[in-house]
Amino acid sequence: MTDEPAIEVRGLVKRFGGRAVVDDVSLTVAKGEIAGFLGPNGSGKTTTIRLMCGLLTPDAGEGRVLGHDILTEGRAIKREVGYMTQRFSFYEDLTIEENLRFVAGLYGLDDARRAVSGTLADLGLTSRRGQLAGSLSGGWKQRLALAACIMHRPQLLLLDEPTAGVDPKARRDFWNEIHQLASGGLTVLVSTHYMDEAERCHRINYISYGKLVAKGTVSEVVRDAGLTTFVLSGRNVTRAAERLEGMDGVDQVAPFGNTLHVVGKNADLLRAAAERVAKETGCDLSPSETSLEDVFIQLMGKARDNMQ
Amino acid sequence: MSRFFSFTRLRALLSKELIQMRRDRITFAMMLGVPLMQLMLFGFAINNDPKGLPAALVAPTQDRYSRAIVTALELTGYYRFTHPHASAAEAEALIARGDVSFVVTLPSDFGRRVDRGDHPALLIEADATDPSVASGAVSTLSTVAAEALLREKGIEAQARESAAQSLEVVVHRRYNPEGVTQYNIVPGLLGVILQMTMVMMTAMALTRELERGTMENLLSMPATPLEIMLGKVLPFLGVGAVQVVVVLVAARAIFGVPFLGPLPLLLLGVFVFVSSLVILGYLFSTVARTQMQAMQLTFFYFLPSLLLSGFMFPFRGMPGWAQALGELFPLTHFLRIVRAVMLKGADTAAVAQPMAALTLFAIGFAAFALLRFRRTLD
Numbered sequence: 001m002t003d004e005p006a007i008e009v010r011g012l013v014k015r016f017g018g019r020a021v022v023d024d025v026s027l028t029v030a031k032g033e034i035a036g037f038l039g040p041n042g043s044g045k046t047t048t049i050r051l052m053c054g055l056l057t058p059d060a061g062e063g064r065v066l067g068h069d070i071l072t073e074g075r076a077i078k079r080e081v082g083y084m085t086q087r088f089s090f091y092e093d094l095t096i097e098e099n100l101r102f103v104a105g106l107y108g109l110d111d112a113r114r115a116v117s118g119t120l121a122d123l124g125l126t127s128r129r130g131q132l133a134g135s136l137s138g139g140w141k142q143r144l145a146l147a148a149c150i151m152h153r154p155q156l157l158l159l160d161e162p163t164a165g166v167d168p169k170a171r172r173d174f175w176n177e178i179h180q181l182a183s184g185g186l187t188v189l190v191s192t193h194y195m196d197e198a199e200r201c202h203r204i205n206y207i208s209y210g211k212l213v214a215k216g217t218v219s220e221v222v223r224d225a226g227l228t229t230f231v232l233s234g235r236n237v238t239r240a241a242e243r244l245e246g247m248d249g250v251d252q253v254a255p256f257g258n259t260l261h262v263v264g265k266n267a268d269l270l271r272a273a274a275e276r277v278a279k280e281t282g283c284d285l286s287p288s289e290t291s292l293e294d295v296f297i298q299l300m301g302k303a304r305d306n307m308q
Numbered sequence: 309m310s311r312f313f314s315f316t317r318l319r320a321l322l323s324k325e326l327i328q329m330r331r332d333r334i335t336f337a338m339m340l341g342v343p344l345m346q347l348m349l350f351g352f353a354i355n356n357d358p359k360g361l362p363a364a365l366v367a368p369t370q371d372r373y374s375r376a377i378v379t380a381l382e383l384t385g386y387y388r389f390t391h392p393h394a395s396a397a398e399a400e401a402l403i404a405r406g407d408v409s410f411v412v413t414l415p416s417d418f419g420r421r422v423d424r425g426d427h428p429a430l431l432i433e434a435d436a437t438d439p440s441v442a443s444g445a446v447s448t449l450s451t452v453a454a455e456a457l458l459r460e461k462g463i464e465a466q467a468r469e470s471a472a473q474s475l476e477v478v479v480h481r482r483y484n485p486e487g488v489t490q491y492n493i494v495p496g497l498l499g500v501i502l503q504m505t506m507v508m509m510t511a512m513a514l515t516r517e518l519e520r521g522t523m524e525n526l527l528s529m530p531a532t533p534l535e536i537m538l539g540k541v542l543p544f545l546g547v548g549a550v551q552v553v554v555v556l557v558a559a560r561a562i563f564g565v566p567f568l569g570p571l572p573l574l575l576l577g578v579f580v581f582v583s584s585l586v587i588l589g590y591l592f593s594t595v596a597r598t599q600m601q602a603m604q605l606t607f608f609y610f611l612p613s614l615l616l617s618g619f620m621f622p623f624r625g626m627p628g629w630a631q632a633l634g635e636l637f638p639l640t641h642f643l644r645i646v647r648a649v650m651l652k653g654a655d656t657a658a659v660a661q662p663m664a665a666l667t668l669f670a671i672g673f674a675a676f677a678l679l680r681f682r683r684t685l686d
Contacts, residue, residue, distance in 0.1 A: 053528055078530045085528075087524075089521045090522065093331045094324065098327055108530075
């Protein structure tokens with residue numbers, strides 16, 4: 001094995017009914033990295049992931065996943081990739097154990113019985129092995145799906161919004177497990193909406209309306225966005241918000257509890273506007289760090305402008 | 309492990325299908341209960357040669373001749389005089405309403421003309437909206453009526469003499485001398501029942517995975533199209549085998565259908581037929597996107613295959629183009645095999661042609677299904 005990246009795709013295009021759902025996306029994920037894949041709903045995350053694991057054929061573009069050509073070597077890719085779908089896609093009318101056995105059989109695992117019982121033990125599901133998958137709660141379904149994806153010891157995990165509808169505790173456990181797997185050399189590409197999850201990734205890729213609009217580490221992405229943020233606090237933040245909305249230099253106004261985050265691209269204009277409003281409404285003004293969420297909201301707005 | 313086929317993967321797919329089949333209790337019960345129910349229902353209900361049909365008699369003067377004719381007609385088994393004293397107007401109303409299938413009219417001078425040796429005439433009106441209802445009854449008619457009259461006049465000798473002079477036609481109704489409809493219907497029902505369940509169940513195979521969202525997962529794992537097809541189709545061969553046993557035992561025990569040919573030959577025919585059906589159903593499921601579409605496709609296929617296969621109506625009675633169309637249905641060929649083997653005691657050579665046709669169907673459908681199979685979600 002060389003230092004070839006786990007994923008290297010260039011210029012991927014996928015159209016559905018004439019509309020480019022994925023538009024010229026290039027993506028590189030290094031081995032052993034946890035790459036975050038972010039973007040609003042319908043931005044093309046799922047489609048991109050499906051293109052990479054051979055579930056969809058790209059209309060244009062090329063690339064290699066684990067050294068295999070995505071256009072011609074789908075079969076080899078499938079064997080070495082674990083893909084966890086957005087929607088629970090195991091058999092609800094099969095028990096946990098039967099689902100795992102099915103997966104073990106399809107991957108032709110040498111000692112399927114041991115793999116299944118080992119996985120059941122890892123999950124802490126040995127006592128509930130006979131329970132139908134359909135009767136599991138969201139968190140357990142997600143754990144089962146993850147377990148089934150990694151049972152054949154893939155080199156690359158593609159996780160499509162794995163934590164949607166899962167409680168915070170389960171989410172944290174899930175991420176701990178992902179980090180543990182990555183430290184064992186597994187490469188992970190995970191799509192998500194959640195900012196706290198994005199911050200748990202080594203690198204993030206932001207896709208919007210089919211286009212990749214930002215990539216890098218979290219601090220790189222925040223820095224590259226070049227945004228300035230102020231926080232207003234006081235009793236009159238609601239009135240301040242009304243005043244600030246639409247003023248020159250103010251791109252985002254977002255209330256956070258008793259404070260107000262004001263974000264803008266042009267630092268001078270933003271400062272002027274914020275100071276004026278702070279004085280008028282008697283709020284305190286202080287500079288603040290720009291958060292990843294602020295960046296994403298900004299990127300989303302920009303991408304929409306590009307579309308129109 | 310081979311690239312295109314592995315028994316491990318097939319075994320995994322098969323056991324998954326079997327578990328799902330077992331868990332879906334209602335479907336499972338239907339697969340076994342429906343054949344028996346349908347066999348009973350249709351086996352006892354369908355009759356191509358209806359007897360005891362209601363008839364009205366219009367005879368202003370009832371005498372021994374009219375009584376003789378009525379008795380003779382009733383003895384054929386086809387007529388049952390429900391309205392023996394109808395007037396012409398009443399009879400017209402009865403047949404128009406459909407209360408009687410026949411109106412037998414004897415003119416008022418019927419008896420006198422018979423005595424005189426004149427040419428007596430009698431009119432039989434049949435409700436021929438359904439030709440098969442009228443045909444059996446009408447075909448027996450002329451000889452029966454004539455013989456009845458002659459017998460009544462006491463000139464039977466003369467009757468026999470006149471019959472002897474004319475051409476003697478010997479008719480052998482072979483394979484089913486009594487014309488028992490069930491002998492024809494019950495073996496045919498085997499084909500129809502198998503077709504119904506086999507095609508419909510397998511047509512759901514892939515569409516169900518698509519609708520439940522499990523297809524995405526299945527496709528992202530290394531199962532090949534051939535393995536997936538066999539995994540979906542083979543369990544139904546087992547279901548088909550059970551249905552075959554049920555229907556054949558019932559055919560023998562309940563309907564007393566003769567079983568003249570070799571059983572292994574029949575089972576071979578059934579096997580090839582069921583194979584072609586499950587693969588056809590699977591082919592439907594590669595075409596349809598939803599279970600609803602699969603269901604509709606199946607029904608679009610059912611009706612023509614039922615009506616053009618020779619199950620309900622005589623195959624040879626159809627125009628050439630319809631016969632050509634009928635040849636395209638596996639059911640047509642299976643009916644030839646099952647009727648030939650069960651009723652005629654046919655040997656292998658006699659059914660080689662339909663057998664070959666069914667084999668071709670199975671292979672052709674399989675090839676087409678594998679080509680149609682979408683390895684991606686495109």
